[in-house]
Amino acid sequence: ILSIIAHLVLYAVLIHFLSLLFLTHAYSIHHTLKYGVSTLLISPFVIYGVVLLIIAKQKPSGKLSPHSIRIKIGSEFKKISFSEVHYFQSESPYIRVQTELKSYLHNATLKEMELQLDPKAFIRIHKSAIINLNYMDSYVSRNNGDYDIKMTNGDVLRLSRNYAADFKQSV
Known part of the structure; x- marks a missing residue:
């Protein structure tokens, strides 16, 4: 609301000074402000409303917290603690959240x-997987730059050569 008020006041002041410079008579700030409120008030509401909607969509939805999902x-x-999660895997349009006993789909x-x-x-470890290193059992080379990672629950995930260097530094 303060932005809209500032917008209308700046509009009235700008019209006043431009009319002083370029016209033979000057529009008063009071009359220009009155005109702006009566006929142009919808524009700032639309403009600032759209901006607020864009900002609101960019904020996190609150579904995630620092320690759980x-x-x-x-x-x-x-509510599942991140410490319980073995890995996350892409299953378009969702992700699979794998725990010791169960698998969940999350949006x-x-x-x-x-x-x-x-x-x-x-x-x-891959464009479609993130693992919890605490649940990794072992990893074996595929002899092509990729690796197979065996998790403690028995699942085997592929480590892509694109992520291998970062993975080796972490383990």
Whole structure:
């Protein structure tokens, strides 16, 4: 609202000074402000409304917290600590959140998850996977630059050669 008021006042002042410079008579600030409020008030509301909507869409939705993730299961929400998660894997348009006993689908991207995770515990191993290093059992070369990572729950994930250098520095 303050932005809209400032916008209208600046508009009235600008019209006043421009009319002083270029016209034979000057429009008064009071009359220009009155005109702006009565006929032009919708423009600032639309402009600032669109800007506020864009900003609101860019903010995190609150689904993620620093230590856990809320996953919707039917009409319920389940809170899962990041320390329980073995890995995240892309399953377009969702990501799979794998724990010891269960797998969940979550409406987020791996990029969004990666920003929320502790880089000391989680590492990206593929464009479609992030693992928790605490649950990694072993890794074996495929002799082509890629590796197979065996998790403690028995799952095997591919480590892409594009992420191998960062992975080796972390383990």
